[in-house]
Amino acid sequence: MKNTQDTELLFDLSRPGRRAARLPACDVPERPLSELLPSTALAQTPPNLPELSEPQVVRHFVNLSTQNMSVDTHFYPLGSCTMKYNPKRNERAASLPGLADLHPYQPDSTLQGILQILYELQEMLQEISGLAACSLQPAAGAHGELAALLVASAYFRDLGQKRSIVLVPDNAHGTNPASATMAGFQTVSIKTTSAGFVDMAELTAHLSEQVAVLMITNPSTLGLFEPNMRQIADQVHAVGGLVYLDGANMNAILGITRPGDFGADMQHYNPHKTFSGPHGGGGPGAGPICVTERLAPYLPVPLVVRQNEQDLQKNGDSPPVYRLDFSRPKSIGQVRAFFGNVGVLLRAYAYLRTHGPEGLRRVAENAVLNANYLLSRVKTMLPVPQGDRCMHEFVASAAQLKAEKNISAMDIAKRLLDYGFHAPTVYFPLTVAEAIMIEPTESEGKQTLDAFAEVLSHILQEDPQLLHDAPHTTSISRPDEVRAARHPILSHPEE
Amino acid sequence: MNQDDLLFAKTHEWVAITTEDEGRFATLGLSAFAVEELSDLVFIELPEVGRQVKAEEPFCEVESVKAVSDLYAPVSGEVVAVNDTLPDALETLKEDPYGAGWIAKIRITDDAGLTHLMDYKTYQRQCEEEG
Incomplete structure (x- = not known):
């Protein structure tokens, strides 16, 4: 059964002259490359590429793929990663030609379908988090953390406040301190008690007007819901700080409680965890962020907006109803090309629409x-x-x-x-x-x-x-x- | 160096204090317990010579197959020497943690951090609780 021959390195399988396709002789006059391209654009020697037949390449990769473990082949209880099954209907939806074959430079008026989907996704993520505004731009969870911290940074700058500290309990995700450092803050770790919860005395001791943000993973990496969550958020707010919720563990609380309701000012989602997008393989992840009303002006651009229908009529404009809003003067700017990693966002949308509010709670x-x-x-x-x-x-x-x-x-x-x-x-x-x-x-x-x-x-x-x-x-x-x-x-x- | 003559930080660094003509110095490394806990080491990022460090702030990083860990400066001062041989011979940290496995030498500018350090016996009790 085991095929070791075809899983050798492609360079070792290579034989000079082997090809996947042989083309007929060219029936128009050929000109040497040196006539067509300037010499500075030409390599001295051709690249060293393996030469193989098509069946060899197919066997190589198919055999390698069978040595892998995946959610489609095995139970995958990888803590903190939420390796849930990725429904195949998500794949079908995301690969519909009306979505997969679009070009990001098409005019908005020809992109109304996908813009509507992205707009509705923003709305759904806001509702699930209990927060007022959403950006779909960040490319992955940790990128969402970074973008949100830059939003916080812009907010404090706007208020004229100098705050340099980000507090991170030691039961948080490992990316939190890294994101805080990348965003230019100094990270201070907060100890947890032997029961696995934030040590309230330790938190109080570290709170000051230097604190910009507390980043909390709730439920925590120990799989525990922080019993003092409201009190923690109130204390951080009392010194003028913001609360960031690492949303990697949203799968435990969907439709049951909302970060915005327990005191978070910002959060990210991992659609590839919580909303069944594939981890790798089917494309990159995404890290949408949601924030409160007062932080909304600083979100990355563009946001997808729905134009008020009355305004449209008043101006005598015809749709587009949905458009990309770049005109946000306080925004931290663009953090990702075009609309973000749309492929995985579409899968998240398909998942959310399949489950609905009741289903998500289940x-x-x-x-x-x-x-x-x-x-x-x-x-x-x-x-x-x-x-x-x-x-x-x-x-x-x-x-x-x-x-x-x-x-x-x-x-x-x-x-x-x-x-x-x-x-x-x-x-x-x-x-x-x-x-x-x-x-x-x-x-x-x-x-x-x-x-x-x-x-x-x-x-x-x-x-x-x-x-x-x-x-x-x-x-x-x-x-x-x-x-x-x-x-x-x-x-x-x-x- | 004999472990009984060293001071230890709760974050597992050991320190040897010496007084020389140019002032007081702290030579430091990672305790045998910490090296054992980290398991197989793959990388160390040494601080630059001349860098000012502050007590209880991270100044060096070690990476094992399990995790990346910060080393915290036990005292405030200036890094005057680092053990350049370590990056290519990380096994030294395990084989001779209190001798050839020294990591950096700091010229002490502020004694404040020293009061937080403990002797070997007290440190060992902490390790037993953690282990």
């Missing part, structure tokens, strides 16, 4: 139910330090197992691959030793969750050496991560 309820069911099974085998209950995910610890049997979180993760389960996230968050972060999502049935729990239980009884050497069934076992990071081979030796 998504969150089932994601939380699944995580709690799996938590109840896993915690009998592995301690879950903060885990009587959870939201959409939970974090188990292999620390005791490591001390007693020298079995690490990594060993368990690698061995799970042999049983056909993608590994959970390991060694994150850093606040839990030997962390194993499990997020089943709403896509799975009880049958799959039970199968996963039983395999985990079985693995923990296996010979530790078997685990140290795992995985045994994949095409390569454990790569030398240190060498791969320090001495990577990034080109073919002949290059």
Whole structure:
């Protein structure tokens, strides 16, 4: 079954003169390239490209793709990533010619369909977040964080306030401190209690008029909803600061509570997580941001706006009803070309329209139910330090197992691959030793969750050496991560 | 250097204080416990010589296969020397954390940070709680 020949490097498979297509002789007079292009535009030697037949190329990539794990082939409980199933109807909708074949330089009047979709998506994201305005521009979650922090920065500049500090609790997403630094702020970490919540005394001690923004991930990376959320937001607001919600874990609260209602001034979404866009493969992610009314003037341009129909009639204009609004003088400017990463936004739109408000609430309820069911099974085998209950995910610890049997979180993760389960996230968050972060999502049935729990239980009884050497069934076992990071081979030796 | 003669920060840096003609200096590195916890190291970003550092602020970065971690300056001062051999020999941090694995030397300009440091026994108790 295993095809090792066709998965060799393309350069090794190459043979001189091999081609995918042979063209007939040219029937018009040929002129040498040097006559057609200036010498400065011509390379001295042709590029070194592999020469292959079409079936070889197809076999190469198809065989490589089968060595991969994906949501379409395996249960994928990768905590913090919300690896839910990506419905195929989203793909069909996004590839409709009326959407996929548009050119961004077409006049607005010929783009009314897609502009309406993007406008409605803005409205839906605002409603889900409980915030007043939305920009679809940012290209991914962390880019959304950066854009929102630049919005905050512009807002304080406009107020004439100098604020340099961004507070980030240590149970937040790892991108938060990086985004704050990129936006020119100084990051200060806030400790969490042993129960996994923001330490209120620590927060109070750090609050001052220097604080621009508190970035909070709620539910947190421990899969816990912050019980003092309202109080935290009130305290930050009391010193004139803003609250940023990292929306990576929105899957747990869709239709149940809204960040705008619990005190957030800004948030991003990860449509590739929460709204079932594919992670990679099918295209890039996106990181739309929503903000309160007072921050709206600073959002990136363009926003999609719907022209008031009365104004249209009054001016005697005919539609376009929807247009791109670039005329926003306080805007931080453009953060992404054209309308943002529209492909994944269309998939998010299709997902939202398929579920509707009731359906979205059920998504969150089932994601939380699944995580709690799996938590109840896993915690009998592995301690879950903060885990009587959870939201959409939970974090188990292999620390005791490591001390007693020298079995690490990594060993368990690698061995799970042999049983056909993608590994959970390991060694994150850093606040839990030997962390194993499990997020089943709403896509799975009880049958799959039970199968996963039983395999985990079985693995923990296996010979530790078997685990140290795992995985045994994949095409390569454990790569030398240190060498791969320090001495990577990034080109073919002949290059 | 003997670990009993060193001072430790709660963020796992060790410090050796010396008095020389040009002033007081802090030579520092990463504790054996921290190196063990980080597991396989892949990268270190050393501070530049001449850089002013402030106590309890990050000034150096180590990356392992698990995570990237900041090193915090245990004292305020100026970086006067760094161990240039480390980037190509990260195993030294594990093999000899309190000797050849030193990371940087700082000329101390402000003693304030020193009061936050602890002796080896106190540090070891902290590690036991964390471990």
